[in-house]
Amino acid sequence: MIEVEGLTKRYGPTLAVNDVSFTVQKGEILGFLGPNGAGKTTTMRVITGFLFPTSGRVRVAGFDVGTESLEAKKHIGYLPETPPVYPDMTVSEYLAFAARIKGVARGDIKKRVGDVSERCAIGDVQRRQIGKLSKGYRQRVGLAQALVHSPDVLILDEPTAGLDPKQIIETRELIKSFAGDHTVILSTHILPEVSKTCQRVLVISGGQVVAEGAPDELVRRLQGYEDIVLIVEGPAPEIIDKLQRITGVNVVEPREAAGTQVTLEVHAEKGHDVRADLAQTVVESGWKLFELKTGGLSLEDIFLKLTTKDLSEAQESAPSPALDIS
Amino acid sequence: MRNTLAIAGRELRAYFHSPIAYLIIAAYSVVCGFFFYNITAEYVVESFRMQSMGGGMGMPSMSINEIIIRSLFEGVLTVVLLFLIPLITMRLYAEEKRSGTIELLLTSPLTDFQIIMGKFLGAFALYAILIVITFLYVGILFIYGNPAAKPLLAVALGILLFGAALLALGMWISTFTKNQIIAGGVSFGVFLLLYVFNWVSAYSTSPMGRILAYLSLTTHFDNFAKGVIELKDLIYYLSVIALGLFLTARSVEALKGRAS
Ligand SMILES: Nc1ncnc2c1ncn2[C@@H]1O[C@H](COP(=O)(O)OP(=O)(O)O)[C@@H](O)[C@H]1O
Ligand SMILES: [Mg+2]
Numbered sequence: 001m002i003e004v005e006g007l008t009k010r011y012g013p014t015l016a017v018n019d020v021s022f023t024v025q026k027g028e029i030l031g032f033l034g035p036n037g038a039g040k041t042t043t044m045r046v047i048t049g050f051l052f053p054t055s056g057r058v059r060v061a062g063f064d065v066g067t068e069s070l071e072a073k074k075h076i077g078y079l080p081e082t083p084p085v086y087p088d089m090t091v092s093e094y095l096a097f098a099a100r101i102k103g104v105a106r107g108d109i110k111k112r113v114g115d116v117s118e119r120c121a122i123g124d125v126q127r128r129q130i131g132k133l134s135k136g137y138r139q140r141v142g143l144a145q146a147l148v149h150s151p152d153v154l155i156l157d158e159p160t161a162g163l164d165p166k167q168i169i170e171t172r173e174l175i176k177s178f179a180g181d182h183t184v185i186l187s188t189h190i191l192p193e194v195s196k197t198c199q200r201v202l203v204i205s206g207g208q209v210v211a212e213g214a215p216d217e218l219v220r221r222l223q224g225y226e227d228i229v230l231i232v233e234g235p236a237p238e239i240i241d242k243l244q245r246i247t248g249v250n251v252v253e254p255r256e257a258a259g260t261q262v263t264l265e266v267h268a269e270k271g272h273d274v275r276a277d278l279a280q281t282v283v284e285s286g287w288k289l290f291e292l293k294t295g296g297l298s299l300e301d302i303f304l305k306l307t308t309k310d311l312s313e314a315q316e317s318a319p320s321p322a323l324d325i326s
Numbered sequence: 327m328r329n330t331l332a333i334a335g336r337e338l339r340a341y342f343h344s345p346i347a348y349l350i351i352a353a354y355s356v357v358c359g360f361f362f363y364n365i366t367a368e369y370v371v372e373s374f375r376m377q378s379m380g381g382g383m384g385m386p387s388m389s390i391n392e393i394i395i396r397s398l399f400e401g402v403l404t405v406v407l408l409f410l411i412p413l414i415t416m417r418l419y420a421e422e423k424r425s426g427t428i429e430l431l432l433t434s435p436l437t438d439f440q441i442i443m444g445k446f447l448g449a450f451a452l453y454a455i456l457i458v459i460t461f462l463y464v465g466i467l468f469i470y471g472n473p474a475a476k477p478l479l480a481v482a483l484g485i486l487l488f489g490a491a492l493l494a495l496g497m498w499i500s501t502f503t504k505n506q507i508i509a510g511g512v513s514f515g516v517f518l519l520l521y522v523f524n525w526v527s528a529y530s531t532s533p534m535g536r537i538l539a540y541l542s543l544t545t546h547f548d549n550f551a552k553g554v555i556e557l558k559d560l561i562y563y564l565s566v567i568a569l570g571l572f573l574t575a576r577s578v579e580a581l582k583g584r585a586s
Contacts, residue, residue: 009583047434052584073435085334086431088343100332101434145430 001153001183002025002047007056016118017044018207019056027180031198031215032187039207040187041081044155047185048078057269061152074103076308077151077182078090081158083142087131094130095148102149116144121176136167143174154178160193172197173249223280228266228275228294229255234287236262248272261290329436333444337418338451347452350413354406354456359401362394362463369393391477391553394467399481400551404544405461406490408517414452415496416510418445419578424504428581438578442571446490446497453489457482477553484550487563491543492517494570501577517543 002024009017017039024030032040037084045051047058049069063072086094093115095113103111117123120140125133130141139159146154159175160168175197178184188194194201203211203218211218232239239262240252248269255263267276275292282289342348371395397498423479431441461482467473495516500509523542543566548561 045429050429050433050582051504052582054583060536070435070437073433076433078429078433080426080429082426084425084427086340086427087425088340089336093339097332097336098430098434101431101436103435210463 001028001061002185003057003059004043004047005057005059007043007046007058008054009026009039009046009051010054015205017046017053020204020207020209021056022209022212024185026181026183028200029175029179029186029198031182031194031201032185032204033189033191033194033201034187034204035189038189038204040189040204041157042207043204044078044157044185044187048076048155049073061277074149075152077149077154078137078148078236079142079146079154079156079159081161083138084145085130085138085141088129090127090129091117091133092126094141094212095144098145099148103324104149112148112150119147120144121170136163139163139171143171152183154182154184156184158189160188160190162189207322228268228278228292230264230266230278230282230289231259231261231291232264232282232287234282234285239282239285239287240264242285243278246274246277246281247275248274329440330444330447333431333436333441334447334451337445337446340417341414341448341452346413346417346540347554350452351455351459353412354497355459357406358403359463362398362466365394365397365402366467387562389474391409391473395464395473395478395553396551398459398464399485401546402545403485404488405521407456408514408521409452410456411453411489411496411517412510412513413493414449415493416500416506418449418497420503420506420509423501423581424506425530432578432582433547438575442497442574442578446494446571449493449497451511453493454486457485457489460485474553480550480553480555483555484547484559487550487560487567488543488547491563491566491570494574496570498570498573498577501574501581511526 003023004023007017007020008015015029020043022030022037030222032043034040035183040231042051046053047060048066049072051066052066056144057066060072061119062091063075065072086097089097093112095117096109100106114123120143122137122140122144125137130138133141139162143156143159146156152214156175160171163171172193175184175186181198186197190240198215201213201218202209230243236254236257240254243252243264243266244248249272250267252270253265253267255265257263266278279289279292352536356526370568419428422431432438461478464473464478496509498514499516500506501514520541520543523538540562543564549556549559
């Protein structure tokens with residue numbers, strides 16, 4: 001339904017999106033995950049035809065956004081980062097206007113506005129001025145606007161940003177209800193968001209796709225990279241040397257030394273649980289084990305790790321098993 | 327067409343949803359009324375004086391059209407409009423860029439031309455209201471005097487073209503910034519410059535002076551004000567309007583990141 005091919009976008013000297021390619025199947029919900037400045041908004045703006053790409057091609061519902069933009073745009077509903085609402089209009093005036101410029105037939109406008117208002121739970125504020133609505137309501141008016149012409153494709157840029165927890169849950173439920181009828185791309189810089197809403201995730205960093213996969217698969221594979229922290233009393237070089245020889249241990253790095261105690265970070269191979277071996281080796285060598293814990297990275301830590309890398313690291317690590325999820 | 331009208335309708339409504347339309351209409355009505363009264367009063371006094379001196383003829387030797395209409399439109403209103411038109415055009419694109427609604431417009435299945443024409447027509451509709459008000463004043467002359475009606479059509483056409491040209495240029499300028507005040511200020515500066523070209527040309531007969539005179543927005547209004555429609559003036563204003571619309575289209579393309 002959406003095909004992006006070698007998309008590159010520069011703003012003057014800034015390379016915002018660098019050779020991004022992916023496709024989205026009909027009915028799928030795809031998440032763009034990445035920190036601020038990763039290039040999510042820019043990618044979405046090119047898909048929706050708001051920006052021209054520097055190079056690359058985008059097809060939506062079979063239409064080239066560059067050369068058949070009017071046809072492509074008829075199939076796209078777009079909720080930008082800030083809802084594109086006119087504060088001076090009432091909700092119903094605004095939605096009727098949006099429906100008109102998106103080509104909804106004159107006779108259907110009233111019904112469509114009613115339908116999307118009901119769907120987005122804004123039926124009770126139809127006659128209110130948008131400028132006087134809360135952030136949560138404005139966001140839903142923006143969502144209703146994106147839906148008003150029954151587009152096949154929905155592009156939602158940070159749809160839950162700035163909402164309170166209750167509104168966030170409601171909005172996620174709403175988005176999930178779009179799956180099947182609509183093909184959805186949503187962006188977020190919050191990891192749990194994608195695992196709760198999306199079927200597939202593209203992790204974007206520095207304008208590139210650095211990982212791709214189902215959210216739980218992504219998390220599991222990344223967590224398979226075992227991190228263990230040890231605090232031991234004894235001669236550091238010898239300890240490191242000995243621990244390194246345990247099967248399954250990849251690297252042992254000293255983190256800090258306080259008096260006679262050393263803190264070590266152990267990275268084990270995927271799927272190897274080396275904790276028991278570590279404890280046994282330390283004790284049998286006559287050293288004192290003070291602490292042994294898994295570095296149990298939270299989802300956010302993994303995410304940070306994944307996307308705080310600079311471009312060269314990301315390129316290096318992309319083919320490694322830990323990151324090559326697709 | 328339907329899309330263009332949808333945009334135009336929204337623009338016009340936006341003017342009246344904010345104080346700006348009322349402010350412009352009120353300011354214009356007062357200023358226009360003030361000058362209309364003064365010019366007319368002066369004319370009446372003058373013509374009585376001429377009558378009592380010249381006697382005999384029974385008719386004022388100065389025509390109402392020549393004196394009142396021409397001084398009102400050419401001497402006063404063109405200048406007043408230099409101030410007011412930036413207030414109409416400053417928000418056209420700047421406000422959409424500031425609020426982010428430009429993303430709605432540019433991602434809807436509309437051509438840039440439909441959006442530009444819609445905005446232009448919306449602004450022009452508000453401007454036309456000002457001109458209608460002007461002619462309500464002028465209508466008073468028909469009650470007390472006997473002005474020639476046909477030249478008035480030329481004046482009306484001229485002032486509409488004059489305004490439309492400024493509206494198109496002002497719209498172009500408002501594509502460059504998110505800040506309405508800057509858009510309005512720069513537009514006023516540019517309009518003033520185009521107006522001042524006229525003075526330069528009055529002192530200079532060099533080719534440069536003639537070019538500036540040709541470019542001046544007001545020199546081309548002169549014939550219209552006299553009640554004469556000249557093809558070259560018509561072409562001038564239509565070209566400026568087309569240029570303004572074209573430059574707006576170029577600038578919108580550039581906003582989308584196509585360096586053309
Ligand atoms: N209009 C613009 N002009 C110049 N640079 C921009 C513009 N928009 C975004 N950028 C830059 O492009 C990069 C990607 O931005 P963006 O797509 O907004 O990222 P995200 O949505 O992931 O936060 C950032 O470095 C940002 O500073
Ligand atoms: Mg963004």
